[in-house]
Amino acid sequence: MQRSVICSVAFVKPSVSIGKATKLTKEQRNQLAAMLEQQQPADVGFDARYTWTLPLVAEWIKREFGITMSVRGISAMLKRMNFSFTKATYTLAKADEEAQALIIPGVPIHPEQYISHLIREVVHHCINTSSPNLSAI
Numbered sequence: 001m002q003r004s005v006i007c008s009v010a011f012v013k014p015s016v017s018i019g020k021a022t023k024l025t026k027e028q029r030n031q032l033a034a035m036l037e038q039q040q041p042a043d044v045g046f047d048a049r050y051t052w053t054l055p056l057v058a059e060w061i062k063r064e065f066g067i068t069m070s071v072r073g074i075s076a077m078l079k080r081m082n083f084s085f086t087k088a089t090y091t092l093a094k095a096d097e098e099a100q101a102l103i104i105p106g107v108p109i110h111p112e113q114y115i116s117h118l119i120r121e122v123v124h125h126c127i128n129t130s131s132p133n134l135s136a137i
Contacts, residue, residue, distance in 0.1 A: 022077065023067050033081055
């Protein structure tokens with residue numbers, strides 16, 4: 001006769017997180033969130049003008065709260081705070097109306113390309129018309 005042993009293991013869900021405690025308090029995280037949403041790096045004394053990067057956030061946290069955090073830790077924390085990351089793009093803060101007035105639709109903006117465009121227009125005009133009058137271009 002064989003005896004079998006049946007083992008039962010009960011899994012109990014812990015009432016608190018078993019992960020490492022966050023380095024920033026809830027109040028500090030709220031302050032960080034408000035700063036990221038309302039200010040640009042230049043507004044708080046950084047050379048970078050418009051785009052927040054994880055290293056800049058790390059430096060701000062160290063400067064503001066005296067707490068050193070890794071870039072990876074900041075990334076995870078910001079994801080938990082429902083921040084998302086996007087690739088930075090260049091945007092103009094203020095359009096230059098005078099420069100825009102010089103733009104001709106379909107004409108490349110680079111000066112050398114613009115000169116080449118003008119030469120092609122002159123050649124095209126001279127080939128397709130018998131008039132030497134270039135004011136029609």
